[in-house]
Amino acid sequence: xxxxxxxxxxxxxxxxxxxxxxxxxxxxxxxxxxxxxxxxxxxxxxxxxxxxxxxxxxxxxxxxxxxxxxxxxxxxxxxxxxxxxxxxxxxxxxxxxxxxxxxxxxxxxxxxxxxxxxxxxxxxxxxxxxxxxxxxxxxxxxxxxxxxxxxxxxxxxxxxxxxxxxxxxxxxxxxxxxxxxxxxxxxxxxxxxxxxxxxxxxxxxxxxxxxxxxxxxxxxxxxxxxxxxxxxxxxxxxxxxxxxxxxxxxxxxxxxxxxxxxxxxxxxxxxxxxxxxxxxxxxxxxxxxxxxxxxxxxxxxxxxxxxxxxxxxxxxxxxxxxxxxxxxxxxxxxxxxxxxxxxxxxxxxxxxxxxxxxxxxxxxxxxxxxxxxxxxxxxxxxxxxxxxxxxxxxxxxxxxxxxxxxxxxxxxxxxxxxxxxxxxxxxxxxxxxxxxxxxxxxxxxxxxxxxxxxxxxxxxxxxxxxxxxxxxxxxxxxxxxxxxxxxxxxxxxxxxxxxxxxxxxxxxxxxxxxxxxxxxxxxxxxxxxxxxxxxxxxxxxxxxxxxxxxxxxxxxxxxxxxxxxxxxx
Numbered sequence: 044x045x046x047x048x049x050x051x052x053x054x055x056x057x058x059x060x061x062x063x064x065x066x067x068x069x070x071x072x073x074x075x076x077x078x079x080x081x082x083x084x085x086x087x088x089x090x091x092x093x094x095x096x097x098x099x100x101x102x103x104x105x106x107x108x109x110x111x112x113x114x115x116x117x118x119x120x121x122x123x124x125x126x127x128x129x130x131x132x133x134x135x136x137x138x139x140x141x142x143x144x145x146x147x148x149x150x151x152x153x154x155x156x157x158x159x160x161x162x163x164x165x166x167x168x169x170x171x172x173x174x175x176x177x178x179x180x181x182x183x184x185x186x187x188x189x190x191x192x193x194x195x196x197x198x199x200x201x202x203x204x205x206x207x208x209x210x211x212x213x214x215x216x217x218x219x220x221x222x223x224x225x226x227x228x229x230x231x232x233x234x235x236x237x238x239x240x241x242x243x244x245x246x247x248x249x250x251x252x253x254x255x256x257x258x259x260x261x262x263x264x265x266x267x268x269x270x271x272x273x274x275x276x277x278x279x280x281x282x283x284x285x286x287x288x289x290x291x292x293x294x295x296x297x298x299x300x301x302x303x304x305x306x307x308x309x310x311x312x313x314x315x316x317x318x319x320x321x322x323x324x325x326x327x328x329x330x331x332x333x334x335x336x337x338x339x340x341x342x343x344x345x346x347x348x349x350x351x352x353x354x355x356x357x358x359x360x361x362x363x364x365x366x367x368x369x370x371x372x373x374x375x376x377x378x379x380x381x382x383x384x385x386x387x388x389x390x391x392x393x394x395x396x397x398x399x400x401x402x403x404x405x406x407x408x409x410x411x412x413x414x415x416x417x418x419x420x421x422x423x424x425x426x427x428x429x430x431x432x433x434x435x436x437x438x439x440x441x442x443x444x445x446x447x448x449x450x451x452x453x454x455x456x457x458x459x460x461x462x463x464x465x466x467x468x469x470x471x472x473x474x475x476x477x478x479x480x481x482x483x484x485x486x487x488x489x490x491x492x493x494x495x496x497x498x499x500x501x502x503x504x505x506x507x508x509x510x511x512x513x514x515x516x517x518x519x520x521x522x523x524x525x526x527x528x529x530x531x532x533x534x535x536x537x538x539x540x541x542x543x544x545x546x547x548x549x550x551x552x553x554x555x556x557x558x559x560x561x562x563x564x565x566x567x568x569x570x571x572x573x574x575x576x577x578x579x580x581x582x583x584x585x586x587x588x589x590x591x592x593x594x595x596x597x598x599x600x601x602x603x604x605x606x607x608x609x610x611x612x
Contacts, residue, residue, distance in 0.1 A: 048350050049352055055544050063211045063537075073368075073397075075210060075289045078291060082290050088214040102117055103315065110253055112261040118311070124303045125300075132299070135443070137518060139288075139513075142377055147453075157382070158457065162457065164378075167370045175194050194408055197356060205367045205368055205400055206401055213364045221361075231338070252322060276433070279439045367404060371396050375396040380392060433460055438452070451493060463486075535582065539577075
C-alpha cells in the first residue's frame with residue numbers, strides 16, 4: 044500500500060505540470076509567471092522551496108540529539124523573510140527582471156553578470172545535489188528503495204513537470220504538496236504524544252531536550268554565525284528572489300514575504316517535534332539523522348507510512364523544481380541569450396529553457412550520489428555555503444541596496460571570499476563559527492570599501508543612478524499585469540481536482556487502519572480535502588470579482604501581453 048500511495052502522488056504531481064504546459068507561451072511565463080503569481084500561493088511556494096527533506100534529516104538529527112534547540116536554529120529562516128518585507132521585496136519587484144542576476148549588468152557591468160551567473164549555477168548544482176542526497180537517505184530507510192533508485196525516480200518526476208509548466212507548475216504543485224506535507228506530518232505529532240504519555244511526561248523524561256540553548260548548536264557563538272549565514276544565504280537565494288519579482292506589485296511582494304515568515308515560524312514546530320520525542324521512544328539510534336524516519340516507521344501503519352514518504356517527496360521535489368526553474372532562467376537569459384544569441388526569439392528562449400532544465404536534472408541527479416563523502420547532509424551544506432554562498436550573495440543583495448560599491452568590489456568580494464573560505468576550512472584548528480564570521484566580515488568589508496574609492500567611469504555611474512531612481516519609484520498601474528478570470532477559474536478547477544485526488548488518497552490509505560488513530564486522522568484529513576474542493580468549486584461558480592488573492596492570476600495567452608512593454612534591465 045505504501046508504494047501505491049507514492050505512485051498515486053507522483054502521477055498527480057506530474058499530471059499537474061503537464062497540464063499547465065499548455066498555458067506557458069513565452070519565456071516570461073516560464074520563468075516568472077508573467078509577474079502574475081498570487082502572493083498567497085507565492086508565499087506557500089517560497090516556504091516549500093526552502094524546506095526539503097533536509098529538515099527531516101539534518102535538523103531532525105539536531106532535534107534528536109539536543110531537543111528544541113533545533114527550533115532555535117531553524118528559526119533563523121524567519122529573519123531573511125522579515126528583511127524582505129522591510130527592505131528587499133519592493134526593490135526586487137521594481138527592478139523588472141526575468142532572472143535574479145539580470146540586474147547586475149546595469150548595476151555593475153557585463154563581466155560581473157557573467158561571473159555571478161556561472162558561479163551561481165555551479166553553487167546551485169552543488170546545493171541541490173545535497174538535497175537529493177538527503178531525500179535518498181530518507182527513502183532508503185523508510186521505503187526500502189535504494190539510494191540510486193530513489194534519486195533517479197525523484198529526478199525524473201521533477202524534470203517532467205518543471206520542464207512542461209515552468210514557474211506556474213512549480214508554484215501550483217508547491218501548493219498541492221504543501222497540503223500533503225502538512226497533513227501527513229500532523230498525523231505523526233499526536234501519535235508521538237500518545238506514545239510518550241503526553242508532553243509533560245516527555246519533558247520530565249528528557250528535560251535537557253526542552254532547553255532552548257542545549258548542546259553545542261545552542262551556544263551564542265554558533266547561533267550568531269548561523270543566523271548571519273542564513274540571513275545572507277536566503278536573502279540571495281535565487282528562488283527566494285524570484286518569488287519577490289513574480290507577483291503583481293510591491294505590496295503583493297511584501298505580503299508574500301510576511302506570510303513566508305509566519306510559515307517559517309509555525310510549521311517547524313510540527314516538523315521537528317517527532318524527532319524530539321524519538322529520543323524517548325528510540326533512545327539508542329546509531330544515526331541521529333534517521334530519527335524522523337525511524338519514529339515514522341514505528342508509529343505509522345502501512346498506507347499511512349506511504350503518505351509520509353509522499354510528503355518527504357513533496358518537501359524535496361518542491362525545492363528542487365524551484366531551483367531547476369530559476370537556474371535554467373539564468374542559463375537561458377543571462378548566459379545563452381546574452382553571450383550566444385542576443386536576437387533569440389521568445390519561442391526559442393522557451394525551448395532553450397526547457398532543455399536547460401532537463402540538463403540540470405541530469406547533472407544534479409548524478410552528482411547526488413557522491414555527497415555522502417563530505418560528512419553527511421548538514422556538514423556538506425555548511426561547507427558549500429561557506430565556500431560559495433557567502434561571497435556570491437553579499438554583492439548580489441547589497442548591490443540592490445547600496446549605490447556606491449563598484450564593479451571591481453563585487454569581483455574582489457567573490458575572489459577574496461572563496462579564497463578565505465578555502466583557507467579557513469582547511470585549518471581544522473579554526474571553528475566553523477569563527478571561519479564563517481571572518482569570511483562574512485572580509486566579504487562585506489571588501490565590497491563596502493570599494494564604494495569609498497574614487498570612481499573613474501562617470502557614464503557607468505549615470506546608469507547606476509538611473510537604476511536606483513527606478514527602484515525608488517512605485518510601479519504604475521500600466522506596469523502591472525491584468526487579471527484574466529477565465530484562467531483563474533481554470534486554475535481553481537485544477538486545485539479542486541488536485542484536492543479531490545489528495546482527499547481520496549488519504550481516505551483510501553486510512554481506511555485499512557480506521558480502527559486506530561492514524562487511520563482516523565488520515566480519513567478525516569481526506570474528508571477535509573474533499574470539502575475544500577467543494578468550497579473552491581462553489582467559489583468558482585459564484586465569484587464575479589476581478590480580485591483573486593488565493594488563486595493564480597492569468598498568464599493566459601501571455602500575461603506580458605496585457606501590460607505595456609518594459610525596457611529590460
